[in-house]
Amino acid sequence: MIAAKFNVWRGDTGGGAFTTYTTQIGEGMVVLDAVHQIQAESAPDLAVRWNCKAGKCGSCSAEINGKPRLMCMTRCEDLPLDQPVTVQPLKAFKPIKDLVTDVSWNFAVKKKIKPFKPRPPDHQDGTWSMQQEDIDRVQEFRKCIECFLCQDVCHVLRDHAKHDEFIGPRFFVHTAALEMHPLDTEDRLSELQKTQGIGYCNITKCCTVVCPEHITITDNAIIPLKERVVDRFYDPLKKLWRKLLGKS
Amino acid sequence: MAGDSTARYTTHEHDVLVIGAGGAGLRAAIEASAGGASVGLVCKSLLGKAHTVMAEGGVAAALANVDQRDGWQVHFADTMRGGQYVNQWRMAQLHAQEAPDRVRELEAWGAVFDRTKDGRILQRNFGGHRYPRLAHVGDRTGLEMIRTLQDHGVHRGIDVHMEVTVVRLLLDGGRVAGALAYDRERGRFRLFRAKAIVLATGGIGRAYEITSNSWEYTGDGHTLAYDAGAELIDMEYVQFHPTGMVWPPSVRGILVTEGVRGEGGVLRNSAGKRFMFDDIPDNYRPQTASDPEEGWRYTQGDKSARRPPELLTRDHVARCIMREIKAGRGSPHGGVFLDISWIKQKLGSAREHIKKKLPSMYHQFKELAGIDITAEPMEVGPTTHYVMGGVRVDSDSQMSTVPGLFAAGEVAAGLHGANRLGGNSLSDLLVFGKRAGEYAARWAKEHSAGSVAAGEVDAAITRMLAPIERAAHGGENPFAIQHDLQKEMQALVGIVRNQAEMDRMVDRLASYRQRAAKVVAPGNREYNPGWHSALDLHCLLTVSEAIARSAAARRESRGGHFREDFPDKDAKFGKLTTMVKKGPDGSMQLSHVPVPQWPAEMQKIMDENTK
Ligand SMILES: Cc1cc2nc3c(=O)[nH]c(=O)nc-3n(C[C@H](O)[C@H](O)[C@H](O)COP(=O)(O)OP(=O)(O)OC[C@H]3O[C@@H](n4cnc5c(N)ncnc54)[C@H](O)[C@@H]3O)c2cc1C
Ligand code: SF4
Ligand code: SF4
Ligand code: FES
Numbered sequence: 001m002i003a004a005k006f007n008v009w010r011g012d013t014g015g016g017a018f019t020t021y022t023t024q025i026g027e028g029m030v031v032l033d034a035v036h037q038i039q040a041e042s043a044p045d046l047a048v049r050w051n052c053k054a055g056k057c058g059s060c061s062a063e064i065n066g067k068p069r070l071m072c073m074t075r076c077e078d079l080p081l082d083q084p085v086t087v088q089p090l091k092a093f094k095p096i097k098d099l100v101t102d103v104s105w106n107f108a109v110k111k112k113i114k115p116f117k118p119r120p121p122d123h124q125d126g127t128w129s130m131q132q133e134d135i136d137r138v139q140e141f142r143k144c145i146e147c148f149l150c151q152d153v154c155h156v157l158r159d160h161a162k163h164d165e166f167i168g169p170r171f172f173v174h175t176a177a178l179e180m181h182p183l184d185t186e187d188r189l190s191e192l193q194k195t196q197g198i199g200y201c202n203i204t205k206c207c208t209v210v211c212p213e214h215i216t217i218t219d220n221a222i223i224p225l226k227e228r229v230v231d232r233f234y235d236p237l238k239k240l241w242r243k244l245l246g247k248s
Numbered sequence: 249m250a251g252d253s254t255a256r257y258t259t260h261e262h263d264v265l266v267i268g269a270g271g272a273g274l275r276a277a278i279e280a281s282a283g284g285a286s287v288g289l290v291c292k293s294l295l296g297k298a299h300t301v302m303a304e305g306g307v308a309a310a311l312a313n314v315d316q317r318d319g320w321q322v323h324f325a326d327t328m329r330g331g332q333y334v335n336q337w338r339m340a341q342l343h344a345q346e347a348p349d350r351v352r353e354l355e356a357w358g359a360v361f362d363r364t365k366d367g368r369i370l371q372r373n374f375g376g377h378r379y380p381r382l383a384h385v386g387d388r389t390g391l392e393m394i395r396t397l398q399d400h401g402v403h404r405g406i407d408v409h410m411e412v413t414v415v416r417l418l419l420d421g422g423r424v425a426g427a428l429a430y431d432r433e434r435g436r437f438r439l440f441r442a443k444a445i446v447l448a449t450g451g452i453g454r455a456y457e458i459t460s461n462s463w464e465y466t467g468d469g470h471t472l473a474y475d476a477g478a479e480l481i482d483m484e485y486v487q488f489h490p491t492g493m494v495w496p497p498s499v500r501g502i503l504v505t506e507g508v509r510g511e512g513g514v515l516r517n518s519a520g521k522r523f524m525f526d527d528i529p530d531n532y533r534p535q536t537a538s539d540p541e542e543g544w545r546y547t548q549g550d551k552s553a554r555r556p557p558e559l560l561t562r563d564h565v566a567r568c569i570m571r572e573i574k575a576g577r578g579s580p581h582g583g584v585f586l587d588i589s590w591i592k593q594k595l596g597s598a599r600e601h602i603k604k605k606l607p608s609m610y611h612q613f614k615e616l617a618g619i620d621i622t623a624e625p626m627e628v629g630p631t632t633h634y635v636m637g638g639v640r641v642d643s644d645s646q647m648s649t650v651p652g653l654f655a656a657g658e659v660a661a662g663l664h665g666a667n668r669l670g671g672n673s674l675s676d677l678l679v680f681g682k683r684a685g686e687y688a689a690r691w692a693k694e695h696s697a698g699s700v701a702a703g704e705v706d707a708a709i710t711r712m713l714a715p716i717e718r719a720a721h722g723g724e725n726p727f728a729i730q731h732d733l734q735k736e737m738q739a740l741v742g743i744v745r746n747q748a749e750m751d752r753m754v755d756r757l758a759s760y761r762q763r764a765a766k767v768v769a770p771g772n773r774e775y776n777p778g779w780h781s782a783l784d785l786h787c788l789l790t791v792s793e794a795i796a797r798s799a800a801a802r803r804e805s806r807g808g809h810f811r812e813d814f815p816d817k818d819a820k821f822g823k824l825t826t827m828v829k830k831g832p833d834g835s836m837q838l839s840h841v842p843v844p845q846w847p848a849e850m851q852k853i854m855d856e857n858t859k
Contacts, residue, residue, distance in 0.1 A: 058297070
């Protein structure tokens with residue numbers, strides 16, 4: 001056990017400030033444990049979201065020493081405990097209270113993305129055949145736990161607040177999972193280009209770096225989507241071809 | 249906000265209100281909406297974060313994709329035997345028959361399960377299931393399921409109320425008419441008026457100290473139903489999963505999926521002995537491997553081999569682990585060893601194989617315990633995992649004894665009897681979530697809205713605000729009460745039970761109630777976890793009492809209920825289901841009701857499939 005200091009942001013929609021708490025850190029404790037300990041010892045109204053405590057639900061996102069991370073998967077002993085640990089809410093979203101932010105925008109964005117639309121079943125019993133190698137990529141995307149750390153780190157949202165014109169890396173991953181689903185027949189390219197702002201992404205890869213599920217967001221999801229958009233909307237030959245075929 | 253000038257709450261109206269957005273709640277909401285009802289869905293967390301997201305191993309359904317000998321009859325027989333024949337047989341039948349369609353439907357809604365070589369849904373071995381039966385996606389099946397249901401559901405016009413906690417059901421002349429809730433964000437109150445309500449609130453694990461369950465599992469739905477006059481059954485049957493993490497201390501209880509054993513993982517004691525071969529129950533002996541080699545062949549899909557003893561039912565494996573620990577043959581941190589790394593002796597590509605089949609276990613141990621499971625054994629011990637007991641429902645419609653009140657998923661009882669088989673929960677959510685939604689929508693069509701007594705709502709709000717209002721004078725800390733209760737439940741009504749300890753727990757509850765009456769929550773109403781925990785105490789105490797009383801009254805051992813003073817099964821109790829209900833004076837009343845007897849054709853199916 002060693003005593004460690006935590007600078008935790010306390011506040012609400014109207015603003016806030018850091019409060020310093022000292023608490024005992026035992027073997028294997030994660031930052032979420034420390035926050036809970038502070039809550040039980042001295043700050044019962046300290047607001048924090050969590051569920052699984054095992055990196056599976058994506059609830060406990062915060063910025064620890066300035067880095068977007070899951071509190072439940074950040075071990076205290078991996079941090080320099082000789083200095084205070086700062087814990088603050090995600091910056092890309094409006095604060096509600098303390099470490100809890102208003103992430104409702106993400107749910108609204110997702111609702112606007114066209115849902116899965118499968119081709120007719122392959123078999124009489126209403127099922128399909130798919131080979132494992134054809135779904136590996138989609139399964140990678142479907143590992144997403146919706147922690148929104150990638151949204152938090154992306155400068156288009158974080159610094160430029162383009163929430164109205166840009167859906168963010170999480171929803172590029174979601175769209176890629178649908179577009180690359182072997183059974184899906186929907187077309188989502190036009191809105192990707194027009195209203196969902198895939199062009200704003202300049203491939204900094206910050207999102208890939210923070211993803212706790214190790215999804216290669218940029219290389220595997222965003223770049224292939226960008227390529228599809230380019231093929232469709234900017235390749236003059238393809239454009240002409242489609243015109244001739246009568247497709248818009 | 250019809251006519252209430254004090255503006256203490258806002259009012260929402262739905263035909264069907266679903267409380268809980270895990271697998272059961274989402275599936276119910278989708279079905280009720282498909283049935284033409286306007287649907288409201290409330291949950292305590294954000295959408296997609298419910299417990300279902302954590303499920304790892306898979307969803308059980310007799311698709312027979314991997315072994316053609318499987319069928320609903322075998323699944324039914326496995327479920328009844330695993331439940332020690334105190335299940336509601338009709339639920340076990342419907343579950344086994346309908347699970348395959350419910351799983352296939354998920355695929356049509358976008359789920360991407362792991363595949364067999366011929367391109368169909370792959371199925372894996374799990375404890376108590378005769379054939380490979382669990383459809384899965386690596387070890388994150390719950391995530392796949394909840395995300396599929398969530399993404400499908402949000403496009404069906406369901407009104408989702410996130411981070412809203414229901415604290416009370418409101419009745420009109422005995423039938424359900426609404427629910428009172430508060431939103432966590434602002435601490436404002438909401439009145440939901442509904443013709444039918446589906447409870448899908450999950451379990452009670454937070455009544456115990458060591459648990460795989462999150463803060464949400466405070467037994468809310470059990471308590472809401474009980475307070476509304478519904479009957480709870482089987483509350484003595486709590487499942488202690490044999491393999492939770494034991495080290496480091498802060499992760500104690502976090503689940504290690506049974507899938508590790510399904511993929512060939514073995515249990516060893518400190519002497520390196522595979523102790524599960526030491527005690528194989530007679531009724532499972534014919535189906536259990538006679539040596540390690542046969543067990544290994546089974547996990548690799550050899551159809552002529554029988555399953556290794558590590559895949560016996562959870563209650564049994566948990567007790568064997570306890571025996572080793574008590575006898576001083578445990579691991580350094582008070583567990584036993586679970587080893588999957590040994591398969592490198594069998595497979596050249598063992599490391600990659602383990603990472604592919606059990607990716608989240610690999611990460612969980614690597615990141616939380618600093619252990620590489622492809623190279624060294626894990627330390628594991630039992631953890632409170634699941635409650636078989638819950639709201640007594642009609643097997644077909646899922647309606648409780650309160651008209652208009654339905655329950656599905658972990659909060660409902662009956663399917664699993666005295667012990668649930670792994671994988672049978674996710675399928676339970678789908679099968680009975682759908683049924684509950686369907687029948688709730690039908691009920692809403694056939695009945696008009698009841699009325700809600702404004703005075704009752706007002707009084708309840710005043711009670712809920714009390715912990716904040718008296719905070720200035722000081723009082724009990726909700727976290728401390730919860731912590732003490734958890735410790736005592738673990739010690740007195742845990743894995744191994746006896747009469748004196750359980751009776752003591754029942755007595756102790758009175759003093760917890762007194763402490764809870766003095767609980768305070770400093771701060772304001774906005775996102776105040778202290779206040780939320782204070783309000784949860786009533787539920788935790790109610791389910792703790794139901795568990796302690798039900799357990800104390802069953803003088804035998806069966807499934808998840810094990811007593812050192814009555815270590816054997818008693819045929820007399822095998823015909824009885826324990827039931828608790830709120831009496832007219834407000835005290836908990838316990839009785840035993842007969843286990844429904846199954847028709848001869850069901851007996852025949854069981855006889856044919858449990859040889
Ligand atoms: C780690 C782990 C692994 C598991 N693995 C498997 C597996 O592989 N296979 C399997 O079959 N089973 C597994 N289980 C069990 C299974 O996951 C659960 O039993 C199941 O998910 C419960 O689903 P549910 O829909 O009943 O409830 P949940 O998914 O828990 O959802 C409950 C919902 O109710 C809401 N709620 C609760 N109280 C209130 C209230 N007062 N007001 C408003 N909303 C409320 C919650 O917010 C939540 O949305 C596992 C369990 C755990 C913990
Ligand atoms: S790669 Fe694109 S989406 Fe990802 S953080 Fe950078 S700009 Fe944002
Ligand atoms: S893509 Fe990764 S970082 Fe982004 S929300 Fe999903 S899990 Fe989180
Ligand atoms: S609590 Fe679930 S990811 Fe941290």
